[in-house]
Amino acid sequence: MSQLQRLVIVESQVKGSIVALSSEQQHYLQRVLRLKNGDRFIALDGKGQTWAAILESDQATLIESIHASSELTVSVTLMLALPKTGFDDVVRQVTELGVSCIVPVISDRTLLNPSGNKLDRWRRIAQEAAEQSERQIVPTILEPLPFKTALDLQADSKYLCAERGSSQHLLNCELGKSVMIAIGCEGGWTAQEIELAIAKQYQPVTLGKRILRAVTAPVTALSLIAGMVESRAASED
Amino acid sequence: MSQLQRLVIVESQVKGSIVALSSEQQHYLQRVLRLKNGDRFIALDGKGQTWAAILESDQATLIESIHASSELTVSVTLMLALPKTGFDDVVRQVTELGVSCIVPVISDRTLLNPSGNKLDRWRRIAQEAAEQSERQIVPTILEPLPFKTALDLQADSKYLCAERGSSQHLLNCELGKSVMIAIGCEGGWTAQEIELAIAKQYQPVTLGKRILRAVTAPVTALSLIAGMVESRAASED
Numbered sequence: 001m002s003q004l005q006r007l008v009i010v011e012s013q014v015k016g017s018i019v020a021l022s023s024e025q026q027h028y029l030q031r032v033l034r035l036k037n038g039d040r041f042i043a044l045d046g047k048g049q050t051w052a053a054i055l056e057s058d059q060a061t062l063i064e065s066i067h068a069s070s071e072l073t074v075s076v077t078l079m080l081a082l083p084k085t086g087f088d089d090v091v092r093q094v095t096e097l098g099v100s101c102i103v104p105v106i107s108d109r110t111l112l113n114p115s116g117n118k119l120d121r122w123r124r125i126a127q128e129a130a131e132q133s134e135r136q137i138v139p140t141i142l143e144p145l146p147f148k149t150a151l152d153l154q155a156d157s158k159y160l161c162a163e164r165g166s167s168q169h170l171l172n173c174e175l176g177k178s179v180m181i182a183i184g185c186e187g188g189w190t191a192q193e194i195e196l197a198i199a200k201q202y203q204p205v206t207l208g209k210r211i212l213r214a215v216t217a218p219v220t221a222l223s224l225i226a227g228m229v230e231s232r233a234a235s236e237d
Numbered sequence: 238m239s240q241l242q243r244l245v246i247v248e249s250q251v252k253g254s255i256v257a258l259s260s261e262q263q264h265y266l267q268r269v270l271r272l273k274n275g276d277r278f279i280a281l282d283g284k285g286q287t288w289a290a291i292l293e294s295d296q297a298t299l300i301e302s303i304h305a306s307s308e309l310t311v312s313v314t315l316m317l318a319l320p321k322t323g324f325d326d327v328v329r330q331v332t333e334l335g336v337s338c339i340v341p342v343i344s345d346r347t348l349l350n351p352s353g354n355k356l357d358r359w360r361r362i363a364q365e366a367a368e369q370s371e372r373q374i375v376p377t378i379l380e381p382l383p384f385k386t387a388l389d390l391q392a393d394s395k396y397l398c399a400e401r402g403s404s405q406h407l408l409n410c411e412l413g414k415s416v417m418i419a420i421g422c423e424g425g426w427t428a429q430e431i432e433l434a435i436a437k438q439y440q441p442v443t444l445g446k447r448i449l450r451a452v453t454a455p456v457t458a459l460s461l462i463a464g465m466v467e468s469r470a471a472s473e474d
Contacts, residue, residue, distance in 0.1 A: 070446040089326075093453050098445070133447040171468035207460075208335070208467050209307040210370040216330045216456070223444075223460035230445050231408035 005033045006042040006131040007053075008138060019043060019053065019060045029055055042066070046130070046138035070134055072098040074229045075178045078218055079150050081107035081185035082114060086215035091122045095129035095139050097222035102126070103153065104144040109187045114144060147193060151200045155180035160197045161217055162204040163188050170205040170224050181221050185214045241289075242270045243279040243368040245375055256280060256290065256297045266292055279303070283367070283375035307371055309335040311466045312415045315455055316387050318344035318422035319351060323452035328359045332366035332376050334459035339363070340390065341381040346424045351381060384430060388437045392417035397434045398454060399441040400425050407442045407461050418458050422451045 007029065013019050021029070029035045035055050043053040043062060048071070051062040078094055080087075082104050091102060102122070104114070122141050130138040156176025161183045170181075182189075182197060189197070194204065207220050244266065250256050258266070266272045272292050280290040280299060285308070288299040315331055317324075319341050328339060339359070341351070359378050367375040393413025398420045407418075419426075419434060426434070431441065444457050 092450075093456070096447055096449050096453050097457065098447055133449065135447055169464065169468035169471050171464040172472055208463050210333055210335060210372055212333050212370065213329075216333050219330070219453070219456050220334065220460040220464075223457040224464050226445050227406065227408040227457075227461050227464075231406040234406050235409055 005029075005035065006044060006134065008046045008127050008131060009043050011045060014062070017062045019062060021058055021060060026058055044131070044136055044138075046127070048136050050136045069136055070098075071136055072100075072226055072229050073233065074175055074225070075100040076222065076225055077101040077103060077153065077155060077178070077180045078222065079103045079105055079153070079180060079182040080218055081105050081147065081183065081189070081214075082110045082112045082144065083185045083214035084111055086213075087114075087118075087122065088125055090215055090218050091125045091141070092129045093219045094222045095126045095135070096133040097219065098135070098226045099139050099222055100137065101140045101142065103142045103150050105147045105150045105182075106144055107147045107185060108190045108193060109185055111185075119143060148196065150182075151197060151202070153180065154178075158182075158197075158200070158202045159205045160189065160194065160202040161207055161221060162194060163206075163211070167204040167206040170207055170221060171228065173203070173205060175225065175228060179225060181225065183214070183217050183221060241277055241279045242266075242272065243281060243371065244290075245283045245364050245368060246280050248282060251299070254299045256299060258295055258297060263295055281368070281373055281375075283364070285373050287373045306373055307335075308373055309337075309463055309466050310470065311412055311462070312337040313459065313462055314338040314340060314390065314392060314415070314417045315459065316340045316342055316390070316417060316419040317455055318342050318384065318420065318426070318451075319347045319349045319381065320422045320451035321348055323450075324351075324355075324359065325362055327452055327455050328362045328378070329366045330456045331459045332363045332372070333370040334456065335372070335463045336376050336459055337374065338377045338379065340379045340387050342384045342387045342419075343381055344384045344422060345427045345430060346422055348422075356380060385433065387419075388434060388439070390417065391415075395419075395434075395437070395439045396442045397426065397431065397439040398444055398458060399431060400443075400448070404441040404443040407444055407458065408465065410440070410442060412462065412465060416462060418462065420451070420454050420458060 009019050037055055037057055039055050041053055043051045050066040052064050053060045053062050076099050078099050126139050155178045158180045246256050274293055276292050278290055280288045287303040289301050290297045290299050313336050315336050363376050392415045395417045
């Protein structure tokens with residue numbers, strides 16, 4: 001199936017096995033991807049359901065449900081203090097790596113106060129990246145929250161990336177069924193933020209001895225978490 | 238020392254403990270970083286030696302050698318089929334993550350034939366990224382090689398990232414003292430390239446179930462290798 005193009009649809013478009021395509025979706029399938037009537041593509045509802053579909057002009061027919069999953073068996077939420085630049089790339093890359101939810105936070109060192117347009121843009125990027133990386137789920141991106149508020153979000157395992165130093169390496173940590181990983185922006189977290197997080201059961205972890213930029217650290221963290229989940233599953237097979 | 242600014246110098250600039258600064262270096266220290274005479278910075282020779290240094294107008298004095306190392310204890314060479322775009326970002330990010338050497342290769346699916354200017358640019362980026370990530374070593378970037386030639390480079394452990402499928406996960410592999418990791422460009426390696434690599438003792442590995450873009454895969458691979466080296470060292474302490 002990996003050669004087929006992918007399109008995210010929403011539930012309200014589906015009646016039985018027929019999907020009413022929006023004009024943007026028709027344009028994308030027919031003009032951008034150059035599919036013709038009768039050609040197949042993959043339709044995803046962005047919540048884990050996937051179908052093989054056939055294009056028929058302004059609609060498509062869902063012909064069979066597909067069960068192969070490229071999703072992580074652990075739900076991973078990335079809490080990220082908004083960096084000055086590069087957030088688009090972070091959204092794209094962590095989506096490729098399997099993130100479930102992204103929570104942009106305003107930390108003491110955040111300089112940016114993003115507009116609503118940015119949020120729409122990030123959600124579009126997440127959808128594109130989910131399609132391209134052949135995921136079944138489009139990650140949720142929450143509206144930016146103050147760091148203190150975001151600390152109340154629930155997860156089985158909660159980690160905060162601290163700068164180098166003596167913290168445990170993320171690869172040596174245990175992962176529950178839901179994982180929260182919090183990463184600072186340029187300059188990292190303030191001492192007060194680290195204390196607040198520890199009081200909320202966050203464990204400080206390190207990603208290695210070198211200083212990673214704010215746009216590299218989230219990609220590294222997601223690479224490690226996805227690797228831990230998938231390599232363990234493979235070695236248990 | 239983490240607050241001090243860093244500058245890469247070359248051996249020929251050093252006489253005893255005095256470094257003759259080039260006019261670009263003077264500009265960088267005095268104008269860009271706004272250091273004044275008498276201010277300290279870190280000088281690196283890019284080959285593993287590091288000193289505390291004091292700025293004195295058009296020269297600097299090396300006052301002491303620094304032994305703290307943020308380098309990986311394993312030498313990692315990234316062999317990367319040149320992607321259509323984004324190689325600058327890859328060089329920057331894998332340098333942050335501790336790569337020792339980058340070998341750009343021309344593969345069957347490479348569309349780009351880079352100019353010599355590009356090589357200079359990549360080397361500048363690697364130097365900047367080594368300084369910013371507080372490394373002692375500036376990674377070597379070789380001139381682009383044909384894939385077949387690059388396969389003859391030596392390493393203890395040689396891995397080739399294959400698309401998903403049934404290969405072993407990189408995190409479940411063993412690392413020797415020198416590691417070579419080969420990553421394809423858009424579209425991955427051809428079947429013939431994979432066969433050639435296997436004949437040269439490369440083991441195909443997977444980075445996970447999702448399709449990673451050519452610019453994300455190297456960052457993921459280096460994150461995993463650095464994590465394997467540093468988490469094992471930490472758990473043996």
